[in-house]
Amino acid sequence: MSTTDKAPEAAPQQSEDPAEPALGAAGAQLSTAPLEDGPEPAAVGIGVIGWARWFWRQLTSMRVALILLFMLSLGAIPGSLIPQTDVDAMKVAQWQRAHEFWVPVAEKLQLFDVYTSFWFSAIYLLLFVSLIGCILPRTWQFVGQLRGRPPVAPRRLDRLPAHTTWRTEKSPDEVLAHAGTLLGRRRFRTRAGTGHVAAEKGYLREAGNLIFHVALIVMLVAFAWGKLYKYEGGKLVLRGSGFSNTLTQYDDFKRGSFFDPDDLPPFSFTLDQFDATYQKTGPQKGTPRDFKAHITYYDGPHGAPRKADIEVNKPLDVDGSKVYLLGHGYAPVISVTDPTGKVVFRDAVPMLPQDANLTSAGAIKVTDGYRNAKGEKEQLGFSAQFVPTFAGKGKGTMLSQFPAADFPVIALNAFHGSLGVDSGLLQNVYQLDTTKMQQFKKDNGDPFAQMLLPGETMTLPGGAGTVKFESVERWATFSVTHQPGSGLALAGAIAAIAGLAGSLFIQRRRIWVRAVAGEDGVTVVEMAGLGRSESARLPQELADLAGALHEQAPSAPAPVEEEGERG
Numbered sequence: 001m002s003t004t005d006k007a008p009e010a011a012p013q014q015s016e017d018p019a020e021p022a023l024g025a026a027g028a029q030l031s032t033a034p035l036e037d038g039p040e041p042a043a044v045g046i047g048v049i050g051w052a053r054w055f056w057r058q059l060t061s062m063r064v065a066l067i068l069l070f071m072l073s074l075g076a077i078p079g080s081l082i083p084q085t086d087v088d089a090m091k092v093a094q095w096q097r098a099h100e101f102w103v104p105v106a107e108k109l110q111l112f113d114v115y116t117s118f119w120f121s122a123i124y125l126l127l128f129v130s131l132i133g134c135i136l137p138r139t140w141q142f143v144g145q146l147r148g149r150p151p152v153a154p155r156r157l158d159r160l161p162a163h164t165t166w167r168t169e170k171s172p173d174e175v176l177a178h179a180g181t182l183l184g185r186r187r188f189r190t191r192a193g194t195g196h197v198a199a200e201k202g203y204l205r206e207a208g209n210l211i212f213h214v215a216l217i218v219m220l221v222a223f224a225w226g227k228l229y230k231y232e233g234g235k236l237v238l239r240g241s242g243f244s245n246t247l248t249q250y251d252d253f254k255r256g257s258f259f260d261p262d263d264l265p266p267f268s269f270t271l272d273q274f275d276a277t278y279q280k281t282g283p284q285k286g287t288p289r290d291f292k293a294h295i296t297y298y299d300g301p302h303g304a305p306r307k308a309d310i311e312v313n314k315p316l317d318v319d320g321s322k323v324y325l326l327g328h329g330y331a332p333v334i335s336v337t338d339p340t341g342k343v344v345f346r347d348a349v350p351m352l353p354q355d356a357n358l359t360s361a362g363a364i365k366v367t368d369g370y371r372n373a374k375g376e377k378e379q380l381g382f383s384a385q386f387v388p389t390f391a392g393k394g395k396g397t398m399l400s401q402f403p404a405a406d407f408p409v410i411a412l413n414a415f416h417g418s419l420g421v422d423s424g425l426l427q428n429v430y431q432l433d434t435t436k437m438q439q440f441k442k443d444n445g446d447p448f449a450q451m452l453l454p455g456e457t458m459t460l461p462g463g464a465g466t467v468k469f470e471s472v473e474r475w476a477t478f479s480v481t482h483q484p485g486s487g488l489a490l491a492g493a494i495a496a497i498a499g500l501a502g503s504l505f506i507q508r509r510r511i512w513v514r515a516v517a518g519e520d521g522v523t524v525v526e527m528a529g530l531g532r533s534e535s536a537r538l539p540q541e542l543a544d545l546a547g548a549l550h551e552q553a554p555s556a557p558a559p560v561e562e563e564g565e566r567g
Helices: 023-027 048-059 062-075 077-081 089-098 100-108 111-116 118-147 172-185 203-229 486-505 537-552
Strands: 002-005 162-168 189-193 196-201 231-238 242-244 252-255 267-278 288-299 305-311 316-318 321-337 343-348 360-366 379-387 409-417 437-439 449-452 457-459 466-482 509-517 523-531
Touching: 048 118, 062 077, 062 118, 077 111, 089 100, 100 111, 111 118, 118 203, 162 537, 172 189, 172 196, 172 509, 172 523, 172 537, 203 486, 231 242, 267 321, 267 466, 288 316, 288 321, 305 321, 321 360, 321 379, 343 360, 343 466, 409 466, 449 457, 449 466, 509 537, 523 537
Parallel strands: none
Antiparallel strands: 002 162, 162 523, 189 196, 196 509, 231 252, 231 466, 242 267, 267 288, 288 305, 316 321, 321 343, 321 466, 360 379, 379 409, 409 437, 409 449, 457 466, 509 523
């Protein structure tokens, strides 16, 4: 038994014998890939139909689909480099102030809304159509191949890339019966012909190709579904306070084009307790170790209360939405009295963290109910700096030394006048607009400011009232998100990887076994294989099959030369 590996120049051609099957036919249809490199079809003719057919052929070619996929990847780059309106409108405004020259160009190209821009949508839709146009014909072709049968053996098996032959005393029928059984056990699809057995294997390669392209469409659909029907909102919740999933409850809210706020799922929750632990010693002092929000939530308007804990990267999943824990901070409890001693304001005022140790800043605004010593209506404002762990007087500025509230101190600058909240213009609740306000002064004319510990009171100049720092509360920020299609996108990504792996590592190949009686009556066995591409695995697999068949049909003894022939 011998195995040969033919060079490419020995590629089989169609035999001159009309009865001989063309090797090209035997080796054809090993792939469902469209024949894009073949001769151009005859011109349809000038006109709208002709141009439409030409455009459709180009659009549904795999080459154009790959180009569109590459363009889609490039088109997503501006969305990661330039702030997007639906993600952070404030960052968009900052970018516009810093790059005024480019703003008109960016607005015309819709670079602040890349994923809903006309050009990104055009690429997206063209890729969608192109993939469908590629997949449909290949699917029907693949179904036809599955329903078909392996082609008959070419006459000259010795011209195939992998070939072996030997002689055996077994009859041709016995050899072919053993070959059919052997190939069937190896999961080849077989076909018995006149004097030969044809076998084929590796259909999962083309199935992998189709699965990969279908998975791309699934991911495109999931992406579009998620963008059009998603919603996302943020909410700062004080300890002891609650949140109800309605539009008016959100601090900020973003939604997809097709999402109706009336469809918000009816759930609510209350922040019962917030726990935070930090590294207290060593070089990593102050590093967060654990954040946990203990909540009571209600699933539906009449749902029973349930306890749950929300941690970083461990959201609460309720009614198709996920509630994530984003951040936390402190809210000093401040009370303000007017000159008569009447409490006109008492609330926990959230402060925004400025550094890792939670040095925080904010504003306290008394908008209603206050009258000054003359009985005139006024508004009070206090710019505040809060540190949870103060270093102590004479030991530096108002910078926190540790994130935990070990030594809380608040510094207040007091103003009176008009806060400007009645102008109808939006204001930042964490900043104080002092345009129409005057700062309280000390007797010597210096600006009035004071640091307070919990329980201490600040008396405003001129008998304007008092301000008391009562205690410290905690707050946490939550993000409520609903992202439909994420599971579908994950399934599509897994299917795409599996399909791509199958198309890369599975080889489509055909094996033929021929057994015919020689002139001396001894059976001549030929085995040959043909793959979609040149691979070292095909000769190895053929050698393994030939070895297994050789055990059932061993080689016949070499013929003995006659006396006269030796002389």
